[in-house]
Amino acid sequence: MKNNRGITLTSLIIYIIGMLIVIATIATLTSFFYRNVDINELERLSTEQFTEFSSIFSKEINKKNNKVIECKTNIEVIDGNDYKISYIIFSGGNQYTYKQESNTIYKNNIKVCTGIEDCDFSYKFINSIYQIKVNFKTANLNMTGENAVNYSMN
Numbered sequence: 001m002k003n004n005r006g007i008t009l010t011s012l013i014i015y016i017i018g019m020l021i022v023i024a025t026i027a028t029l030t031s032f033f034y035r036n037v038d039i040n041e042l043e044r045l046s047t048e049q050f051t052e053f054s055s056i057f058s059k060e061i062n063k064k065n066n067k068v069i070e071c072k073t074n075i076e077v078i079d080g081n082d083y084k085i086s087y088i089i090f091s092g093g094n095q096y097t098y099k100q101e102s103n104t105i106y107k108n109n110i111k112v113c114t115g116i117e118d119c120d121f122s123y124k125f126i127n128s129i130y131q132i133k134v135n136f137k138t139a140n141l142n143m144t145g146e147n148a149v150n151y152s153m154n
Contacts, residue, residue: 045115053105058151066091067091068090069089070089094107115139133149
């Protein structure tokens with residue numbers, strides 16, 4: 001009769017190979033899960049940034065007797081690089097500024113949105129109504145050109 005004292009080297013190698021297969025399978029499934037979570041997180045953050053900006057900007061537009069004082073888009077050279085700065089100033093005293101250097105929109109000196117790839121403000125004064133156009137672009141949200149947001153203010 002054979003004496004069974006423990007695990008043979010062959011069975012140990014088979015156990016290790018089996019465990020490696022299980023770990024590799026779990027790692028693959030986990031990486032798919034986290035990759036999809038990251039994509040959804042980027043889309044959610046882009047939408048949140050636009051919603052936050054839009055709600056603050058809409059409050060400004062709806063203020064009574066508020067008018068556009070100035071609206072410009074400039075290129076500023078910082079450390080040899082060209083950066084776009086776009087701003088709009090209202091008679092209520094608030095200024096909204098997009099700085100490409102930091103990819104941020106500010107209301108006066110308070111940061112409103114971050115992670116903004118592009119934004120610029122423009123307006124037309126037609127029939128005593130200000131028509132303000134905002135081009136807004138983040139990683140997963142493109143509200144520029146034909147999709148730009150238009151606000152009307154009396």
